[in-house]
Amino acid sequence: MSLQAVFRTSVASSSRFQCVYRRYASAAATSSAEKDGKKAKASDSAAAATSLRSSCVQDTVLTGVNYLKGQPPLVAKPDEEYPEWLWSTLKPKVHEDDAPGGKKERVERRNANRQAIKDRNFMSTQ
Numbered sequence: 001m002s003l004q005a006v007f008r009t010s011v012a013s014s015s016r017f018q019c020v021y022r023r024y025a026s027a028a029a030t031s032s033a034e035k036d037g038k039k040a041k042a043s044d045s046a047a048a049a050t051s052l053r054s055s056c057v058q059d060t061v062l063t064g065v066n067y068l069k070g071q072p073p074l075v076a077k078p079d080e081e082y083p084e085w086l087w088s089t090l091k092p093k094v095h096e097d098d099a100p101g102g103k104k105e106r107v108e109r110r111n112a113n114r115q116a117i118k119d120r121n122f123m124s125t126q
Contacts (some may be wrong), residue, residue, distance in 0.1 A: 038113045053087050 056062070060076040095104035 054082075 055074065056076040058076055058078045062074045062076055066072075066074045095107055096102075097104045
């Protein structure tokens with residue numbers, strides 16, 4: 001069963017939750033357009049990417065976000081009312097390769113060490 005099918009069944013049981021999820025442009029959609037001989041302009045794709053920022057439609061009641069008693073329910077705003085930095089918070093950090101022993105190397109070493117610890121702990125439970 002796909003995640004969308006599970007999500008739809010859980011949403012169907014909740015009548016107050018109404019959120020429409022938008023599809024984002026993918027590489028598959030671009031390659032199929034190129035196969036048809038249509039080339040998308042960079043400005044069109046940039047405009048489409050900026051218009052598809054939020055996953056909820058304007059004026060959607062966001063249930064579960066407001067957990068304080070006696071407060072009005074939170075409603076989704078249009079994408080233009082949110083600050084620009086909000087759309088870049090989920091992007092992974094890119095560290096420059098500044099020098100040997102620099103930030104990028106430390107982060108990679110730390111991640112490798114964490115993964116080695118996880119592997120070691122997993123093998124000790126087997």
